[in-house]
Amino acid sequence: MTLGTTDGAPTSLESPARQIIELDVQGMTCASCAARIEKKLSKLDGVQASVNYATEKAHVVAPAGLTADDLIATVQAAGYDAALPVPEAKPRDRAAEIKRRLIVSATLAVPVIAMAMIPPLQFPGWQWVSLALATPVVTWAAWPFHRSTLVNLRHGAATMDTLISLGTSAAYLWSLVALIFGNAGMIGMTHRWTLSLSHDHQLTSIYFEAAVGIITFILLGRYIEARSRQDASSALRALAEVGAKSVTVLRGGAEVTVPIEKLVVDDEFVVRPGEKIATDGVVVSGDSAIDNSVITGESLPVDVHPGSAVVGASVNTTGRLVVRATAVGADTQLAQIAHLVELAQAGKSRSQALADKISGVFVPIVIALALITLVVWLVLGESATFAVTAAVSVLIISCPCALGLATPTALLAGSLRGSQLGILIRGPEALEEAHRIQVIALDKTGTITAGQMSLDSVVPAPGADADEVLKLAATLESASEHPIARAIVKASHATTEQLEDFSNIPGRGVRARVHGRPAAAGNAALMSDQGWAIPDELSQAAADAAKRGASTVFVGRAGTVTGLVAVTDKIDPNAAAAVGALHELGLRTVMVTGDNQAAAEYVAAQVGLDGVRADVLPGDKFNVVTELQAGGTVPVAMVGDGVNDAAALSQADLGIAMGSGTDAAIAASDLTLMRHDLMLAVDAIRLSRRTLNTIRGNLFWAFIYNVCAIPIAALGYLNPMFAGAAMAFSSVFVVTNSLRLRTWSPKH
Template identity: 55%
Template structure:
């Protein structure tokens, strides 16, 4: 076994690291590595069989080299997963190299690491396929000769031996090698059961052929689905030895291929980013690898290209397609001042973007890290399965020995006793137990990432099942979070176009949020706005000025009253109605006459009402939580179908509301997006943060919804519940299979070869069941 020297391993810089573990063949291997690491002082480790990684926390005095050494002493290989290199400062950003490649010694990017790992996995899969195909070709005649007596000719048993021997020795070499390694370390795994069972069957056959009557010319051999009761000296088990190894190799191959599919979403996420970028250096475009990009660099993105990293548009107008990253199908318009995310695609115009985050700080890298952390974690149900797997193999060895002794004592039939004992060894592999949770987690979290749903850890899944109340922050969650022009009420003889043109022109010169809402809404409907003359801002009341020769006023009714202008009854009624609906009303007058009332409010998102209905369908009781006034809150609640409302709540009081709901016996989920929601998100049983919100909210949450759409919250809960249901279904199958099959084998009701096939396909079933989550919509 290759060892890793201390010099090859970087010294620990922090209290956490990740190791890639090689040589694990089943869940009990993972349990053993985890147990050995956790015995080290100050070390807490979680080993995941499906992802083949260990996440380790350690204290002072321990280095990564020490962790690697312990894993190697346990009989496996370990390699630290490299950390992303820190981003270079703008001044240190190097120029291009020939061919646009990174210089020698440059740290590998996440994508390069992923590619290397993928290449190694492909090589392993190819070697396993070759071993399987050779073993299958050699084993098929052996199995047919044993199962169909009509095919048996004189000395057929010697042909069977010739064909079976390479399968047992070479085909089963991975099992025998792992068994020997484990025995040297005083341990037993699934490989131990397979190796002992197949070597025992092969050894018995050699004894019967060379020292018994089985080698006699003309010998015929029947096949029984249960334990054989023939004469011991004339019974051979070559079909069991070769057939079991072939079946288990087939199971291993299908399992390995399915595990690769299960992790495909994360690999796709890692490969989303651009590979190189056109950076502006002294006004000239220079093509450099993305790894050289630094914060503050400005780079060009042409139509059809991927945006290299997170940044702010400084030049240009375009539409950006974020479907690969968020699942959102409609491109979003961007212009100077708008933020863009790395790995999204520039659809139309040329953009110049200033980098604000690079490397591990980008949204793509953080998404990939969140998904990987979730896949490396363990749900409570999996911890139970791990504990069972750790003691299962030694218990099975004892059961097999007990079966052999009991059969001999009760029947004095050595052949039946041996058959039953070998069947116990082969049927009992706990592999399906070890795969039940990790594969479902890999597929579920990976599919979530494709849909813009980031699940922080497996324990989140348990909570989604229990949640019965969902608290929705209003601003930015149910509503857009920005003031929008919603309605225009005009007097007879006044056109909406004239109102918007004059009011929009004046408000465009004001920086007030309500004024900007009016200006933006007006520009969207009438196009270019004229420039006002004699513009004056009247603090607390509104604005006045001259537009196209008309002396105009836009603002509160008091502004018009002070100018001697009275609102006619229809406009006064519109004002009153707007106030009752929690909206802000803006009066418009020109040439000494009131002309219109504009309604401005924080608009409800188009999908919010539908999202609330979906949350109700999931059995959740929606609650609206806002610091806004009661009229606004009630208006939003009515429009979206929410019955329970908490209004005029200060930021620090949001936590109290969550606690009050929990004190009533409810299990509470909270959806929010702002800094003022972070404490409430952390207090709730389940926190869901809008990815369009602040870092504080995202950090405090359990689920992050990359898209700012409340419907994704319902999708997130459905996906989490589906993933948990799949895990539970897998574990039920794995537990039930072992519990039911062991007694059948012990009572002599299973032929060892049939047991080998059943055991192999139990693992395949669990992985295939998990892969169904890939079709979640």
């Protein structure tokens, strides 16, 4: 097995002395979990480990003497679980698991919060009903937070989950104590709405609403996060769906259809018109035109004949082919692209979310402050009830509900606004990177251009008529299924004439008799075969068209070449304006394409690009992006639409896929544009920057709220019930601030 290095060159890591082991990892709740497992595995002698939180995979390069069981035991010792991947196993749906807990939590929390905050709803015995409703929320629904807390405590670490677990448990347990041992359990009891604590407090208040509210809000944020994260692994599944599932193999002179897994190198297989080419190979017999757009993203078909190399997953458009397999399975070009996508995803691990960074310091401080509050009040001679209640107030007011909601609510509001504008935002990582982007690389076909072939020009020979040239070309091409032929027929509005003796010459063009006279449409080689001379004016026109990236078709009748028709992929009308807007955002623009240098430079000049990388092979766009990143010092965005763009989209700091492109490209991207309009890429970056600024504002105010409120709670001036309300208010503020994104409008 080969793995790609950072410079794109394959490096063989599997040898008799070394092995590669993939593991499915369960139990991770944040990026710090992945980092902890990776660190634990890497401590083993000779082990190199990479753990991807998004895909829940561990990629381990280990000495031959180390077994998978050893690695699994190491992961389990870290407090998590792992297993070898099960072939064809359905990926675990984390979002669905969280959604079940969220639905139960929200259903039970609403009446608890309503009864606590609306006195008329406090019927006799309401507090015991609140206990019954809150218990499943604090135990079952909140179990992931409690489990994470226990795991982290084993390693001496504290995260957001730690404070959530402690705060909700404290609120619940103290409420339970108040019900059983205090006056809060008396039938007919109602909340006493006092702001500060009473020094003769007799356990008459309960705080179930704070506990269930915190859990429900945080679960909502985790659900949004899980939905975005589970999509990160969909790129590989989309790539897997591109290839053929079965193949017709020639064995013993007979055609036998077998699953693609049964195909081996040197097998000869049949590809009929309209079928996918099963794997990489060389044409043994037959002539045809191959549509490589699913692999290369380029719309122009490629003529093939015996000896031509073909790529798996491309589509045979016209003739019957017999192909000899030269690579199968993991060695195919499609598989290598998929592998590059996987490597890029694994190498794109970002630092912990800002809220987690804050909580890494904030949580231990809050716990310490709560303990100090308890001890100080006891030392000052206050009752245990007063001291414990003050400490609980500190924990409740400090519960990072607003911190936890800061990112997902802004992301949700920004995503909803983006969807209205035709932009899909995958997750917070895209927002972080959009703010930093300095260079944007753009694919040509289907990105800067429309992705559909159309008539470019008709050039008649001296003395000929352009309309007649186009009509004759459309007549001849009307019997062909070639994409160039379809574009010519579509462009002609004249009624085509009757054909006789039609024949398709693969790699050359077509010929027939029109009104009894020989006629032909095709390339220069076909005209030469006919013995028809091409006027110098048409040869020059063909050369000029080629510089523009156009395909040319010469048209002749009865021994005379009467003109040529040029077909090309038109530049998107908004491309130039979009490139100008990207420059206004301070971005350097570079086009990356498989087209020839002349055609690429022509398009770049038309839209005002800063640079061009032409003649880039399908697997090399990954390397170009890596080069532009300059060793990771320059943040790069990539805009593309083909399968060959998928690896580059994943490697880029920000991947932007045109929605008109392939599923694999869309799945590998961070942002997806739902219509073919490059200006949407500009809007996507602007919206991403605005959303990220909103997230940062949310985090700032949520943190400042905690800093200001904790001393008030510690001094005994804040009843836990009001602490819970204040915590809820901070969440409302964050949500309201995020919802302002719904009115954001792009500036065109």
